[in-house]
Amino acid sequence: MLGLPGPLGGVRAVAVEGLTQVGVHPDHSRRGVLRAMVGSHLEWTRASGRTLAVLKASEPGIYGRFGYGMASVAALTSFPAGTKWTAPQGIVDLAEATHTAMATAEPEHAERLYAVWSACANVHLGMVARSVEDIARTTRDVPELRVGKEPRRLMFATREGVDVGFAWFRRDGAWSAGRPAGTVDVTWFVGVDQGARLALMRRLVDLDLVTSVVNWVAPDDPLVTWLGSPRALDARTTDSVWLRIADLPAAVAERGYAAPCDLRIEVRDHVIPANDGVWRVVADATGIGRAERTDGAPDLTLDIADLGACWLGGQTIGARAEAGFVVEHRPGAVLALDAALRTLTLPAQAADF
Numbered sequence: 001m002l003g004l005p006g007p008l009g010g011v012r013a014v015a016v017e018g019l020t021q022v023g024v025h026p027d028h029s030r031r032g033v034l035r036a037m038v039g040s041h042l043e044w045t046r047a048s049g050r051t052l053a054v055l056k057a058s059e060p061g062i063y064g065r066f067g068y069g070m071a072s073v074a075a076l077t078s079f080p081a082g083t084k085w086t087a088p089q090g091i092v093d094l095a096e097a098t099h100t101a102m103a104t105a106e107p108e109h110a111e112r113l114y115a116v117w118s119a120c121a122n123v124h125l126g127m128v129a130r131s132v133e134d135i136a137r138t139t140r141d142v143p144e145l146r147v148g149k150e151p152r153r154l155m156f157a158t159r160e161g162v163d164v165g166f167a168w169f170r171r172d173g174a175w176s177a178g179r180p181a182g183t184v185d186v187t188w189f190v191g192v193d194q195g196a197r198l199a200l201m202r203r204l205v206d207l208d209l210v211t212s213v214v215n216w217v218a219p220d221d222p223l224v225t226w227l228g229s230p231r232a233l234d235a236r237t238t239d240s241v242w243l244r245i246a247d248l249p250a251a252v253a254e255r256g257y258a259a260p261c262d263l264r265i266e267v268r269d270h271v272i273p274a275n276d277g278v279w280r281v282v283a284d285a286t287g288i289g290r291a292e293r294t295d296g297a298p299d300l301t302l303d304i305a306d307l308g309a310c311w312l313g314g315q316t317i318g319a320r321a322e323a324g325f326v327v328e329h330r331p332g333a334v335l336a337l338d339a340a341l342r343t344l345t346l347p348a349q350a351a352d353f
């Protein structure tokens, strides 16, 4: 599931195809095997009725040529032990009404984690929720993969007996010069609201014998905003989700829009010819959109990867135009498409899959 922009600022979860790690034996590389695999994956995506395919890239130079756009960004944050967040009182009240409890992660937790995660994909833009089977496989403890750290732990957040979030993490138990120097390494961090997230993070920075909590977040994550400045963080950024629009007219109808538009867009797609050509894209005042083929002269020209980059609001059409990727033929067309695709927040950082 992926948290997609809904009409006029909402978010709704939709099923998408995901591509996990790919590998080609070095004896057979650079002969088109990856190209064939991605082509087959995208055909399968369309045949299964999905409009979007997503992946996380080990190298950024590979997937743009297949029509994927870099759709969200992750910032590495390191919160020192004892960090105090100055969140508004309403959020503090929610956090204080939230109970946290730890467990060692087991495949048996998968259904419980999926229930919270899929609920979050309906409220957090760009959130990718893994399937029950995938969570069960990932939470199985493999001692050889601990690399000197403890088994993975879960911290559940509950409110009035209902799960509202969880963190999946492990500590390294490091010591330096007779002092604790450990790190809490968080891999999944999910909360249905910001109170649940604050409660989890407050508890994580309060664990004994650690000096910091390391987590990947969106650059505009409230955990950063509540600290007043990104200077408080030793933040490095990387690309998170790459998104590929597999079926353009279906994807246009599936997504919601922030502002009305009526544009003729020339879309270049060298991998999926069914998307290639000039489309009339209309979004109405209720944030519902549709796309149909047209023969008219285009208002602007872009690559399918430009739309993928902007589909979750992680990049803007304006910035893509400034960089020269989106070409405007009618004044105002870039502004209109930019306004329609805008989102209230940046997309969430998505856990690996």
Ligand SMILES: CC(C)(COP(=O)(O)OP(=O)(O)OC[C@H]1O[C@@H](n2cnc3c(N)ncnc32)[C@H](O)[C@@H]1OP(=O)(O)O)[C@@H](O)C(=O)NCCC(=O)NCCS
Binding pocket: 020, 021, 022, 023, 024, 025, 028, 029, 030, 031, 032, 033, 034, 035, 036, 057, 058, 059, 061, 062, 065
């Ligand atoms: C990356 C990998 C999957 C590529 O497979 P491959 O079969 O050699 O790729 P192809 O021959 O189909 O190449 C397709 C295109 O991608 C390009 N490409 C391949 N690997 C690339 C890389 N590491 N960086 C940039 N471009 C790359 C090729 O030049 C080719 O471009 P072109 O069509 O414009 O000429 C393979 O080299 C591999 O297994 N590497 C190690 C594991 C890895 O990095 N996996 C990737 C992410 S999980």
